[in-house]
Amino acid sequence: MTDQAVRCYRHPDRETGIRCSRCERPICPECMVNASVGFHCPECVRDARREAQATGPRTVAGGSVAGDPRLVTKILIGLNLAVFLLVQALGDRLGDRVVTDLALVGAACDRSGCFGVALGADQWYRLLSSMFLHQELWHIGFNMLSLWWIGAPLEGLLGRTRYLVLYLLSGLGGGALVLLLAAPNGATLGASGAIFGLFGATAVFMRRLRYEMRPVLILLALNLAFTFLWAGISWQAHIGGLVTGALVAVGMAYAPRERRALVQWGTAAAMLLVVLVVTWAAVSRITG
Template sequence: MEEQQHQPQRSVASCYRHPDRETGIRCARCERPICPECMIPASVGFQCPECVRTGSGTGHSRAANQPRTLAGGSLASDPRLVTKILLGVNVAVFVAVLALGDRIVEDLLLFGRAATEQFGPVEGVAEGQWYRLLTSAFLHQEPWHIIMNMLGLWFLGPPLEAALGRVRFTALYLLAALGGSALTFYLASPGQGSLGASGAIFGLFGATAVLMRRLQYDMRPILILLAINLVFTFTWSGIAWEAHIGGLVTGAVIAYAMVHAPREKRTLVQYGACAAMLLVIVAVCVVRTLQLTP
């Protein structure tokens, strides 16, 4: 390799207000490097004094310069609202399963193509019941299953919701759930049932890793936790690994588009990525449907 003759560039940026101070932290809003003296805590990460000041004006300028989340979403007074709603829906469906029994499970369960009862009609996603791709992601039967998934949602959801904003976080969660269901539908046996929010939760794992890398945080905790969950995924029997991997990949891809989109075309890139991922999910389901139906 040819030796470089010039002096290597500094790997650590300097604070834009104090050039003599090196720092690895950037403003979550304008992305300029800031030192500890200039860091003002925000819902996610830190903001610089100028961004905080421009967000506190009045009238039209205040609306135009309103502080945004890292991904460009509106700051909310309760950064856990969507997480709470999702948790509540999962718990409500679980209570309904306890009250109504197997009938509701059969109606919401994810499977490709099979008869749920002897001499009954053939049902499943391949028979046009595409709603099962989403309803199964809110369906749990065992207490330990919903407890583990809801703990994951409560641990991972609020920081992501605060960083992305409510609309973007909702899109991420639902697309991760659909991505996990689509891969399960495509790879699993058509008569094999699958249920649970695990695909969406693994999507949050992937998104959290992307966000922490973007903010230059220590990624070891989330990577260790993700590795442990992946070990369980491939060693415990009865786990739909397809949902976990599908959700993980979907969540990571969507999160990358959201936190790395250029500011000038941020909304276009973000929602374009969501639309593209949705098209991929639909394409996977169409291909699998053609394989399973005569």
């Protein structure tokens, strides 16, 4: 029989169930160094110190550590609230016009003419603008609370730039699936697709860092149940955002340190390409 026990890489005579959260080598209690996220081995601690001296402190994903690790989340919440208040302040007629101009629509017509993503490249902005548009108080309230609870910790883990890219790609991925699978004349709006992407990314990083997965999985399951059981919810946006966010997070979480930037930004670029291809396929379906 062979010994299958996991042993500390520095002390082969000691069994352990803990691994370094950076390099994943097994480490015993003597070798464990407390970090902001998990434990590090002595070699990774030394590497991190050299890296910090050369480039400044870095997050787990390799982003720069910011003075306010929740700034982007605050800005995103502020933008959503600003658009919501603008729509409310303009009243029914002008507010409805703003909603019509910003919502994600494949192809539709009203008294002012026809509009939608399928009508030309100048309408593709709706994939982005619809992410910041809400009409109902409960809708924006639920989304902004979720964005703060899920997004703020994730921003601290990723750094500002990676977090913003993840958020926007998740929202775009949700919108692309809406165009592909939903009725073309229906209007879709809200930040839910991007927020579901943050849920997916959180699950990926919790797995990567060997944290307890049950809380986030239970929360995700409840939100998915709400997606399919509550009328008027765009399940396409939620699923598209969830899958996009999880895939982008895999590239960010598991990129090898020596090629981290290449793998992370390559993954993001690949997902953007997928979004564009799916959007093109949706436009072809609508116009064909």
